[in-house]
Amino acid sequence: MNVEIINTGSELMLGRVLNTHQQWLCRRLADLxxxxxxxxxxxxxxxxxxxxxxxxxxxxxxxxxxxGLGPTSDDITRELIAELLGKKLIENKDVLAHIESFFAKRNRPRPPKTSVETFVPEGALVFLNQFGTAPGLAMKIGDGSWEMGVGEQNAPSANFHLPSASPKWLVMLPGPPRELRPMFDSSVVPLLKREFADEIFVCRTLRSTGIGESRVQEMVETDLQPLVKLGLEIGYCARPGAVDVRLTASGANAEKIVRDGETVVQKIIGTNIFGFDDDEIENVVVKLLTVHKKTLALAESCTGGLIAHRITNVPGASKVFLGGVVSYANSAKEKFLDVRAENFSAHGAVSEMVAREMAVGAREKFGSDFAIAVTGIAGPSGGTIEKPVGTVFIALASAEKVEVKKMLNPWERETFKQVTSQQALELLRIQLVCA
Amino acid sequence: MNVEIINTGSELMLGRVLNTHQQWLCRRLADLxxxxxxxxxxxxxxxxxxxxxxxxxxxxxxxxxxxGLGPTSDDITRELIAELLGKKLIENKDVLAHIESFFAKRNRPRPPKTSVETFVPEGALVFLNQFGTAPGLAMKIGDGSWEMGVGEQNAPSANFHLPSASPKWLVMLPGPPRELRPMFDSSVVPLLKREFADEIFVCRTLRSTGIGESRVQEMVETDLQPLVKLGLEIGYCARPGAVDVRLTASGANAEKIVRDGETVVQKIIGTNIFGFDDDEIENVVVKLLTVHKKTLALAESCTGGLIAHRITNVPGASKVFLGGVVSYANSAKEKFLDVRAENFSAHGAVSEMVAREMAVGAREKFGSDFAIAVTGIAGPSGGTIEKPVGTVFIALASAEKVEVKKMLNPWERETFKQVTSQQALELLRIQLVCA
Incomplete structure (x- = not known):
């Protein structure tokens, strides 16, 4: 079965917005x-x-x-596809009623422009939009009801073939993610399950940290060879602060082949694997804290709140995360975290000593079991020969000890924050796993 | 001139990673x-x-x-394109020396797998990789040196035409963004400037907040009509907490047409426009604070550090941003921000009173000119009939007053945090603009 996704929008071609539909739809479809x-x-x-x-x-x-299904003048997908397929657009009473009620509930007059959204190609399935006005549409093509559209006349015909034996489905979804995603789950998934036979496809991603991409492959590939002969496919992907090993297989034995592959990789680089598939390290850390009934506080300087943001993206974080201080100014490090002022002149704000005192201070002030502190030079300015841009000290305080690591992450500002936050969370993960 | 981008990688098709190259390259190319x-x-x-x-x-x-230019077994783009074009891969001494020195500098042995990266298609331009090992490659096609490759034999030939008059360029870049981006800027941009005539294309995006997408169009479209007749193209794009109005034109008068369009839109929805083009509201706020010589502190509950993260993404933020407290636990709100404990029982942690005291407390403790505080219910749990999931109070404290706004943002967790942080920064922007 061949599946293709077409994202429309000039804002995509001008680079004004990030295309998040691709990843979201590809993952949902692969899961199916x-x-x-x-x-x-x-x-x-x-x-x-x-x-x-x-x-x-x-x-x-x-x-x-x-x-391209919305009410504004650049929303033309519905019209163009109807024209291509030679279908008339006809008013749909259900859609009209839905849009009327959408605005009535919000005590707002219905903008006249939304009328265009009530017209749908003749014979199309309609998906009402739970979180907006434009409906989704689905059309079965190649079952006899399909005709050559007028748009066809101007087209180079060489690379266009009318579908022959099996019918195809063309599904049109609205652009805003918060409308598209629930509509896919509630309307498209049931359609796919009804119209297309299930295919067996298994995908497992092992997410590692601390080893480079080519070294990971060198370590695992020989032992995976026998499984590759049975149909295992392997992919490697370098991410900021992580390398993913992806194992996939199709067919009746897919489950066993992928599971055996996972066992091989686990045996070789198991301690470096922080999670699987959708796991981010913050999810893993929150889960481990929850299991161990431990609490966390943060003292962030150069990561500027990113570690707190990542932790609080995890539903249920409030049970283990007490809070953090973003101590950008030195005065904030003194006042909120009890860092001694003499350290700034003696060692500098970016130093092992200050990282250590930030972590100890955060742990005491918040009354948490663990505290992570980071202080570093994100750049672009502020570097010295001794401490170049990218220098960072990460401290982890617990009841027993304070551990401090010095790292060099000489990347641009946002990658620097991302990689540093990853290393900080990994430090805690290792301590929780080994506890 | 037609430009196409081809992103390769099974991780993209499986939805394991987000494709950020599309936006980045499209924007850079549009700027050119x-x-x-x-x-x-x-x-x-x-x-x-x-x-x-x-x-x-x-x-x-x-x-x-x-x-697909890296050292692992799924990096096959170089080989496949060489095959398609009928080019031999030959070892390049410069690339070999570069890779040797890359690992020597890091005191690491060169992984044997990197040898494959030293082989490049015959005649290709080579871009050494400042931040990695795999070189970028560029090939001029259609100037006589191009030949039909062996890959061609198995292909459907209907939709393939050998380029005729003007030569084409095929540029191959490595996948990791921190390698691709500097390589594009340092090597591809000079190539494009040399090989392709400049085209005049002007794009201006006005970023608004506080009005819905179809309402924005209704407000501005009539007055923009005369310019549309002169060649102005208009696009609208709804974003979390913002609507972008994009004005574009090509040709000799493009600059004037777009500037006139901007004047029209400014006149109608000017106060709702927070920025232009790449502006995020955090950049605008940091700039305004810098100009007014004012400092900012934060007290975040439900946004969990995201506002601090956004502010500290802006280079130079340290001059105006003193820091913040992520006060997830009520005890942290008391200890760090002097919120009175009786407020939690009398009003609840999510209340106007607590937001107010958080903002006042942050402003006093950090000694800043302004402080923003947010407290709300991100969900998925924690909502009540009176205060459903999505309820949020945003407070802004200054020397003169404390302003508190109540909002309802009933979106999933990450959109909730994004929209709430946008509203909080907008509150400060308006106060700075009107000051």
Whole structure:
């Protein structure tokens, strides 16, 4: 089964927004056993959308488009696809009632522009939008009801083939993620389960930290070879502060092949593996703190609140996370964390001593079991020969001891914060795992 | 001029990673006057990459591929493209010397697997990698030196045309963003300036907050009509807590048409516009604080450090940002911010009174000119009938007054944090602009 995704929107082609649909839809589809074969993004201008849909129809069994269903003048996907398929747009009473009620509930008049959203291609399935006004649409193509559209006349016909034997589905979803995602789960998933046979596909990602990408491969590949012969596919992906090892297989033995592969990798680099699949290190740390019934406080200087932000992205974090101080100014390090002022002149704000006192101070002030402190030079300015940009001290205080690590992360500001926060959370993870 | 981007990597098709190259490259290219016409992502498997490059060669003047140049077994882009173009891979001494020195500087032995990175297609331009080992590559195609590759034999030839008149460039960049980005700026930009004539393209994005997408269009479209007739293109894009209005034009009068459009939009929704183009509200706020010589402190509960993280993403933030407290536990609100304990029972932790005392406490403890405080219910649990999930109080304290706003942001956790932080920063922006 071939699946293609077409994201529309000139804002994508101009680089004004990040395309998050690709990852979200690809992952959801893979979980259902359907690996996306191609993803395309084009501007929301006539020729491009029609051309992309036409090409996808010649290859794919399922095509999902995103965007261009809204009320504004650049929302033209519905019209263009109806034209391509030779379908009339007709008013849908359910959609009209839904939009009327959407605005009535909010005590706002219905903007006249939303009328366009009530017109849908003849014969299309309609998905009402729980979190907005534009409906999603799905059309079965190639079962006899499909006709060549007028848009076709101007097109190069060489790479366009009318689908032959098996019918295809074209699904059109609205652009805003908070509308698209629930609609996919509530409406598209049931459609796929009904229309397409389940395929067995297993994917397992082991997320490691502390070893480089090529070294990881050197360590595991020989022992994985026998499984590769049975159909195991291996992928490696370097991320900020992490290397992912991805094991996939298809078919009846997929589950066993991937599980055996996981056992091999675990045996070789097990202590470096912090999580699996969607795990971020903050989820793992919150889970470990919860299991061990321990609490955490933070004292952040150069990471500027990112560690707290990551921790508080995890639902349930409030049970183990007491809080943190973002002590950007030295005076804040003194007042909130009891760092002694003489340390700043004797050692500098970026020093082992200050990191140590920040961690101890945070642990005492918040009354937590653990406290992490980070102080460093994020750059672009502030570096010296002795302490270049990227220098960072990470301290972890517990009831028993204070551990301090010095790292060098000479990346631009946001990568620096990301990598440093990853290292800080890893320090705590290791201590929790070994406890 | 047609520009296409091809991102390769099975991790993209499985939804394991977010594709950030698309936005970054599209924006950089648009800044140079080249609007990307199509972006494609395919797995790093033979047929797919060759097929995508073949199709792009039939349409585009410039093709940029990302990924698949590294040392591991799934890095096959270089080999596949060389095969498609009928080029031999030959060892490049400069690349070898660069990789040797890369590992020597780090006092690490060179992993044997990196040898594959020293082989480049015959005749290719080589970009040494300042932040990694795999070089970037660029090939001019269609100037006579190009030949049909062996990969071609198995391909459907219908949609592949050998480029005719003007030569094309195929540029291959490594996948990791921290390698790709500096390489693009230092090596690809000079190549483009030399090989392709400048095109005049002007894009201006006005970023607004506080009005919905369709309402924004209704307010501005009539007055923009005369400019649309002159060639102005308008795009609207709804973001968490913001609506972007994008004005673009091409050709000799582009600059004036876009500037006139901006004047029209400013006149109608000027007070709602917080920034332009790449501006995030945190950059605008740090700039305003710097200009007014004012300092800021934060007291965050439900946003969990995100406001501090956003502020500290701005280079130079340390001049105006003193720090913040992430007071997740009530005890932290008491100890660090002097919130009176009786307020928790009388009003609840999520209340106007607690928000007010958090802001006042943060301002006094940090000794700042302004302090922002947020307390709310991020969910998924913790809501009541009176205070449902999404309820949030945002307070802004200054020397003169304390302002508190109650909002309802019933989105999932990460959108909740994003929208709430946006509203909090907007409250401060308005006060700084009106000061």
């Amino acid at each position: 056993g359907h690996v996306v074969t191609r993803q395309v993004a084009v501007a929301d201008v006539g020729k491009e959308i029609q051309q992309a849909v036409r090409e996808a129809l010649s290859r794919a069994d399922l095509i999902i488009t995103t965007g | 006057g080249h609007v990307v016409t199509r972006q494609v992502a395919v797995a790093d498997v033979g047929k797919e990459i060759q097929q995508a490059v073949r199709e792009a060669l039939s349409r585009a003047d410039l093709i940029i591929t990302t990924g």
